[in-house]
Amino acid sequence: xxxxxxxxxxxxxxxxxxxxxxxxxxxxxxxxxxxxxxxxxxxxxxxxxxxxxxxxxxxxxxxxxxxxxxxxxxxxxxxxxxxxxxxxxxxxxxxxxxxxxxxxxxxxxxxxxxxxxxxxxxxxxxxxxxxxxxxxxxxxxxxxxxxxxxxxxxxxxxxxxxxxxxxxxxxxxxxxxxxxxxxxxxxxxxxxxxxxxxxxxxxxxxxxxxxxxxxxxxxxxxxxxxxxxxxxxxxxxxxxxxxxxxxxxxxxxxxxxxxxxxxxxxxxxxxxxxxxxxxxxxxxxxxxxxxxxxxxxxxxxxxxxxxxxxxxxxxxxxxxxxxxxxxxxxxxxxxxxxxxxxxxxxxxxxxxxxxxxxxxxxxxxxxxxxxxx
Numbered sequence: 001x002x003x004x005x006x007x008x009x010x011x012x013x014x015x016x017x018x019x020x021x022x023x024x025x026x027x028x029x030x031x032x033x034x035x036x037x038x039x040x041x042x043x044x045x046x047x048x049x050x051x052x053x054x055x056x057x058x059x060x061x062x063x064x065x066x067x068x069x070x071x072x073x074x075x076x077x078x079x080x081x082x083x084x085x086x087x088x089x090x091x092x093x094x095x096x097x098x099x100x101x102x103x104x105x106x107x108x109x110x111x112x113x114x115x116x117x118x119x120x121x122x123x124x125x126x127x128x129x130x131x132x133x134x135x136x137x138x139x140x141x142x143x144x145x146x147x148x149x150x151x152x153x154x155x156x157x158x159x160x161x162x163x164x165x166x167x168x169x170x171x172x173x174x175x176x177x178x179x180x181x182x183x184x185x186x187x188x189x190x191x192x193x194x195x196x197x198x199x200x201x202x203x204x205x206x207x208x209x210x211x212x213x214x215x216x217x218x219x220x221x222x223x224x225x226x227x228x229x230x231x232x233x234x235x236x237x238x239x240x241x242x243x244x245x246x247x248x249x250x251x252x253x254x255x256x257x258x259x260x261x262x263x264x265x266x267x268x269x270x271x272x273x274x275x276x277x278x279x280x281x282x283x284x285x286x287x288x289x290x291x292x293x294x295x296x297x298x299x300x301x302x303x304x305x306x307x308x309x310x311x312x313x314x315x316x317x318x319x320x321x322x323x324x325x326x327x328x329x330x331x332x333x334x335x336x337x338x339x340x341x342x343x344x345x346x347x348x349x350x351x352x353x354x355x356x357x358x359x360x361x362x363x364x365x366x367x368x369x370x371x372x373x
Contacts, residue, residue, distance in 0.1 A: 007355075145287040
């Protein structure tokens with residue numbers, strides 16, 4: 001074991017170093033003007049997201065979770081409604097559905113870790129019948145690429161369902177050559193610090209058609225239409241201007257950073273594909289590799305993780321338990337064979353764009369060494 005090597009799972013400081021002067025200047029300007037919430041800074045930020053994604057409109061928001069809740073509310077999803085989704089995701093996807101009073105209807109995942117479009121009809125009971133309570137599909141771009149959105153939209157159109165994209169992990173990804181953000185009714189982004197495009201605190205955005213995004217704006221700001229007109233019960237879910245200027249500075253670099261991540265991840269795949277199951281890129285999607293997730297041989301994940309820890313390599317698990325098997329959502333539990341198998345065997349490796357080549361080599365050789373013993 002090399003005691004001198006320490007490879008963190010995530011390393012965010014180099015992003016700040018690269019953009020330090022621009023970020024510092026932007027933050028100082030906000031403090032000087034005492035312009036902390038809403039106004040021209042946020043308007044400029046929202047326009048930059050529209051320009052990048054090709055969406056019709058964008059509402060910035062306090063977090064990715066806020067984005068999901070406000071999107072569901074804007075689409076009039078509420079108590080008693082059923083929402084088709086996955087259990088293999090961060091808890092906020094299910095949390096948002098339950099917090100608006102709706103009921104999650106879980107679908108198993110496919111080889112890309114996405115909502116399995118072939119399973120959607122099975123969940124509803126038959127080919128011809130969909131529960132009348134089923135009102136929406138909330139799919140997740142897990143690990144940084146999209147499912148086959150056209151198949152999901154076709155199913156949704158047939159049964160008059162709303163479609164929400166949880167794109168917390170896929171900012172910068174593409175579906176059939178077009179950026180994520182404008183393919184469905186509403187798309188929800190997270191700018192949590194560890195995401196592809198990260199703030200220095202919590203932040204998010206919702207993109208989509210203007211009439212729907214305007215509703216999101218109302219819900220994020222206490223339900224008000226104008227300063228003194230409160231049309232509905234809303235939330236305090238606005239982004240702050242400091243986060244907006246930080247994200248906007250990073251937006252100029254996002255494609256360059258993602259290209260570097262892709263190079264690292266494809267190198268992992270080339271070197272490890274005969275030892276563990278490596279992530280595959282769907283033919284319709286341009287992957288961002290928010291995280292690089294391997295599937296280990298049955299029963300070896302925890303031992304491998306401990307071995308890498310002893311070698312100074314940070315790893316993570318996305319996610320150890322499906323949300324439908326947690327205490328918080330126990331009443332919605334059901335059997336999802338593929339989801340439950342995956343959660344027992346997956347491991348995420350470091351893949352940030354500044355990961356040095358010698359660290360990449362060390363990670364690869366350590367995994368090979370573990371399975372050779």
